[in-house]
Amino acid sequence: MNPVNYLYLAALLFTIGATGVLIRRNAIVVFMCVELMLNACNLALVAFSRMHGNLDGQIIAFFTMVVAAAEVVVGLAIIVSLFRSRHSASVDDASLMKL
């Protein structure tokens, strides 16, 4: 098997995640799909690292994880405060530019 298949898998996962972001209304699930996309990217980075024979790709993936962690913290906080004010976690409910 050619390791390039990891890239195809990453592309597939990324696409699934993106489609999920577009389709789902629940902010938490949307958020999960974003995480899925990030993970797909990480997989691609790791595969690139193997391809190029150095560790820079892994470093980038590592940073991605850190940023994702920060993003999750803030994003979930936003979801929680949104839920508090609207009693709903639907992204469509936040369609007006005010709370």
Added chain:
Amino acid sequence: MENLIALLVAAPLLGAAVLLCGGRRLDAVGHVIGTVLAAVSFVIGAILFADMLGKDEEHRAIAQHLFSWIPVEGFQADVAFQLDQLSMTFVLLITGVGSLIHLYSIGYMEHDERRRRFFGYLNLFLAAMLLLVLADNYLLLYVGWEGVGLASYLLIGFWQHKPSAATAAKKAFLVNRVGDMGLSIAIMLMFTTFGTFAFGPVLESTGETSEGTLTAIGLMLLLAACGKSAQVPLQSWLGDAMEGPTPVSALIHAATMVTAGVYLIVRSGEIFNAAPDAQLATTVVGAVTLLFGAIVGCAKDDIKKALAGSTMSQIGYMILAAGLGPIGYVFAIMHLVTHGFFKAGLFLGAGSVMHGMNDEVDMRKYGGLRKYMPVTFVTFGLGYLAIIGFPGLSGFFSKDKIIEAAFAKGGTEGWILGSVALLGAAITAYYMTRVMLLTFFGEERWRNQPTASPADPSVEPAAEHQGAHAEPHPHESPRSMTIPMIVLAFGSVFAGAFFGIGDRFMHWLEPVTEHAHGHPPIGATTVTLSTVAVMVIGVGAAYLQYGRRPVPVVAPRGSLLTRAARRDLLQDDFNHVVLVRGGEHLTRSLVYVDHTLVDGVVNGTAASMGGFSGRLRKLQNGYARSYAVSMFGGAAILIAATLLMRAV
């Protein structure tokens, strides 16, 4: 000498300015100032005439350039005058007749408290008319053209307290406006075609221009002439214009202003020569008007309106002659001059009669006046003989030539035009005899007459409250009125012979208008004899109808033609039905089109834009997911573009 030309115009203009701006202080001397300045203008004209006679034929035309009015690159409008034989003829006629009528008005308007203003208007008219005939380009001519229109409007509506006068003034102004539109379009066409509107360059370069353009210009000029000279189809204002004071009718609506159309056509002769279609249209207009005016003149009981019909008819002769081209121009102007004399005389006579009859205008309430107004009778009678073309008097010479020229047109057209002109001569004799008989002969119908019927439309309202109840006391007019009449009568008698014998007038005018001898299919003598014959027939018919039998005071109902003719051959009804109603329908349909089509397009555009934006707005629905789709689609397109660029 050239510098005097401007003075010709300046003198009456000064008079108008002084009289109209001077206020009541000049009330006492206003008429003197006006008359003197008119006379000054005449004297200047006479000096210029003498000077002109002293030169040889080729160098008679002189010009004066006053100043550049609108000096724009490619558009040169100059205030410049040109005095040639044609202009000189008009100058003498205008200032001469004008001065006489000023003199006459002193007596006629004696009791009018606005006499000063009247003389101011008269002077304004003289200035404008002189400007018209002296201008050396069409634009300046247009200024004069509008000026006489304004003066005519002011003078017709001079007795503005009478609703009929105010309406008549408005009507004259509006109808004239149609003609003026023609003139302005003609001037614009000239400017676009020739790049100038000075007479010289325009008329010299007619040979290089297409016939279509020239025909268009010619037809527009003809429209202008129709408006100003009361020719069919713009004739309707002249009859009503008789609401103005009688001197005005004599000066403006008989002798001078209404002949401006003839002047315009003769002046633009080169254009018409090169556009046979326009010429044909001109002759047709002239012939139709000739009969139209004559028929209307037969039916009117109002002496001034009968004379107005006659004026229309006589100008029809002139237009007809002018439309004949070089064979007719000279005769058109000649008839114009002789007509200026005898028609002014006739109007002044009519004014004199009205003056003595408490402003009564209904001829059926005259009769037997020759005993009471001998001078008026004689002068009016001479004018009458002149207009019907009594051999030896002026109308005979000029009209005979026109009929001859009409036959000389050649072919079927010549026969038709000639016959129409002959028929017109017969009708002229008929209606003028009728006027003469009703007014000066027969029983004295003004005695013991009952109160004028208010329903009679031909009675002026002024007559009702002034003297309808009192029996009039016919008397001769004061000398200031009779002297002009006598002078004009002299003109009526001798002008034709003076001009016609030895073709003196033709030689005088030939350098300007050119002249070609026509060759009528029948001999000149035959034409003359038949002219005299039809004249005798006309007179005889009138005598049989009005001289032998008593004339009813109240007009009989009359035949259908008579009734139509009394209503000016239904011209106003025609205008009302075709123009007013038609205009209303047109505007209504235009409004409809505007509301449905134009507004529809505009509103439709707006609505479709609104609908489109409404649809477009839905893209901006505020849903984050929708925006995410666009982003995602954009990303996909970016990838596609990248791949495409790599593939290329």
Added chain:
Amino acid sequence: MSAQLAAYSTSTGEAFQFWVLGTVAVVGALCTVFMKKAVHSALCLAGTMIILAVFYLANGAYFLGVVQIIVYTGAIMMLFLFVVMLVGVTAADSLKETIKGQRWLALLCGLGFGILLCAGIGNASLNEFNGLAQANSGGNVEGLAALIFTKYVFAFEITGALLITAAVGAMVLTHRERTERAKTQRELAEERVRENKQLPPLPAPGVYARHNAVDIAGLLPDGTASELTVIKTLRDRGQIRDVSNDAIKDLKALEQRSEERLGREEEATK
């Protein structure tokens, strides 16, 4: 394993692992998207992430593989679950689309995007894999550490700042400032008197030694049961037991039994 990493092609074992786990990962991803309940989505996502961790390991990213499991699956996904609990674990989303055309557009875009992406990868001629044998020779973690603290040290420091900012941000976002003073006990008591609702303490539930006491309503002095004595949850579930009749029934049964016994004794004495 490290020797194979340099190879142009992977070992059969890795291929097998890839196809099996890859399939599972895709299924997990699809489930994440299409599961109705957020909890299920989260669990599927966790599964996918674990598989990805395995793939990281397979690709020589040992450190990342471990971090993936600990940080992502262990911390982040748990955080997700916490939020799901907070928002409501039972709430099932309707998958019915409310924005017109959104779903079709999304699927179209997704399909196009995926195809284009795969086309791009296929077009990129990525056939030569160097492998990580040399890079990992000094140990994967050591290699990463050397890079992080030399080449990427600034980025590393900045991520630290980012994390702190995120933590503070989360606190700011979720913290709710108390806008009024908390009521004291006295104020609460006075309020109760003012509203005249339940002056004395609520009655205690009825107590019988034979029953679970909390689901039995206490009897008021007039003998009726007071529902107020039972906690709200049981009231809502309708799990209150009325035992007032049981006592009478029990008494009757006792009397009957004693009569029977007495009757038997009478017969015996006869």
